[in-house]
Amino acid sequence: MPPTSFIPRHVFPPLDSLPRSYYLGHHAAGLSKMRSILSQIDMVIECRDYRIPLTSRNPMFEDALVGKERVVVYTKRDLGSGGSKEAVEKRHSLLTTYHSPSPVLFSDHKSPGDIRLVLSHLRSASASRSALTGSHLMVVGMPNVGKSSLLNALRGVSLNRGKAARTGAQPGITRKIGTGVKIIDAEEDGGGSAVYLLDTPGVFIPYVPDASAMLKLALCGSVKDNVIPPFTLVDYLLFHLNLRSPELYSAYCCPTNDVATLLDATAKKTGRLMKGGEPDWEGTAMWMVQRWRNGFLGRFCLDEVSEEAMVAYGMARENAPRSVNQMRKVGKEALRERSKLRRSNAGSG
Numbered sequence: 070m071p072p073t074s075f076i077p078r079h080v081f082p083p084l085d086s087l088p089r090s091y092y093l094g095h096h097a098a099g100l101s102k103m104r105s106i107l108s109q110i111d112m113v114i115e116c117r118d119y120r121i122p123l124t125s126r127n128p129m130f131e132d133a134l135v136g137k138e139r140v141v142v143y144t145k146r147d148l149g150s151g152g153s154k155e156a157v158e159k160r161h162s163l164l165t166t167y168h169s170p171s172p173v174l175f176s177d178h179k180s181p182g183d184i185r186l187v188l189s190h191l192r193s194a195s196a197s198r199s200a201l202t203g204s205h206l207m208v209v210g211m212p213n214v215g216k217s218s219l220l221n222a223l224r225g226v227s228l229n230r231g232k233a234a235r236t237g238a239q240p241g242i243t244r245k246i247g248t249g250v251k252i253i254d255a256e257e258d259g260g261g262s263a264v265y266l267l268d269t270p271g272v273f274i275p276y277v278p279d280a281s282a283m284l285k286l287a288l289c290g291s292v293k294d295n296v297i298p299p300f301t302l303v304d305y306l307l308f309h310l311n312l313r314s315p316e317l318y319s320a321y322c323c324p325t326n327d328v329a330t331l332l333d334a335t336a337k338k339t340g341r342l343m344k345g346g347e348p349d350w351e352g353t354a355m356w357m358v359q360r361w362r363n364g365f366l367g368r369f370c371l372d373e374v375s376e377e378a379m380v381a382y383g384m385a386r387e388n389a390p391r392s393v394n395q396m397r398k399v400g401k402e403a404l405r406e407r408s409k410l411r412r413s414n415a416g417s418g
């Protein structure tokens with residue numbers, strides 16, 4: 070916990086200026102292709118980022134892939150499972166209850182134990198399918214949640230084979246739907262079918278209604294790093310670090326709510342200086358974001374997962390726009406509201 074004398078405060082740039090969209094051509098094309106091949110798919114694996122279990126949901130998948138058997142896999146479990154065992158268990162239980170009757174699994178792509186659990190679920194869910202044609206699965210999710218890494222890990226643990234899909238730290242590595250990759254062999258006694266998994270491009274939502282959701286998605290790497298200024302990302306990260314404990318960055322800086330102080334001190338501590346000895350804020354900010362993404366500045370979830378949050382989320386889910394057009398309409402209305410607010414603020418100032 071932060072020292073009682075230190076009160077975390079969110080000092081923040083105007084949220085109005087943040088972009089709220091990152092819906093690219095290959096996202097739309099990917100979604101449309103997924104729809105067109107859906108009849109050939111037996112089951113969908115929907116990946117969501119464990120650090121933002123609520124925010125990394127894309128309601129368009131529920132709309133586009135409706136009626137398909139689905140398993141939800143929370144990826145990057147290792148990056149969000151700091152804290153007490155009880156808190157982690159409670160989070161898992163809430164998420165499991167929330168998705169019921171769809172099964173929910175949690176994975177760290179480097180943990181063979183986690184991957185074996187996913188495999189065992191897929192194996193039993195596919196047991197009744199035709200041994201002749203095999204079982205055909207598709208993995209979907211927001212950009213950079215770890216779909217290709219999961220595919221590689223399943224194949225590696227099950228078949229002891231190397232990487233079949235390209236992975237990378239930036240979103241947009243998978244741009245097209247390729248061909249199914251075998252992840253489970255058919256059982257020799259004919260008791261279980263072979264399982265093939267199709268990787269798909271990450272699909273973002275056309276409009277993010279809430280600025281903090283956009284910041285969470287950017288911090289977790291779902292949008293390219295040039296979309297939100299790194300300074301803003303670290304400002305938001307600092308707020309979350311302070312909510313847990315300023316100890317998390319004590320190697321670089323004393324407790325602060327001021328991102329400039331944090332970047333100055335960290336740049337000096339790590340030698341990120343420009344010509345003339347000025348601290349390199351941008352380079353340092355990007356470095357800090359990467360440190361957090363790799364689990365070196367605390368392993369915690371950005372979304373609160375509590376009964377209250379789940380109830381609020383459940384309500385929001387019912388009303389959430391699902392189609393691209395509905396989302397664009399909501400986006401346009403929000404933009405109109407914001408410019409109305411700006412005009413009236415300018416008038417009153």
Ligand SMILES: Nc1nc2c(ncn2[C@@H]2O[C@H](COP(=O)(O)OP(=O)(O)OP(=O)(O)O)[C@@H](O)[C@H]2O)c(=O)[nH]1
Pocket residue numbers: 144145146147148176177178179210211212213214215216217218219235236237238239240241242243244269270271272
């Ligand atoms: N720590 C940790 N990192 C992971 C995990 N899964 C994936 N990653 C990392 O997350 C990044 C994105 O992984 P990808 O598998 O390329 O993600 P993707 O969803 O296929 O990405 P797109 O093709 O952009 O949609 C890579 O740097 C992976 O190493 C995980 O379980 N734990």
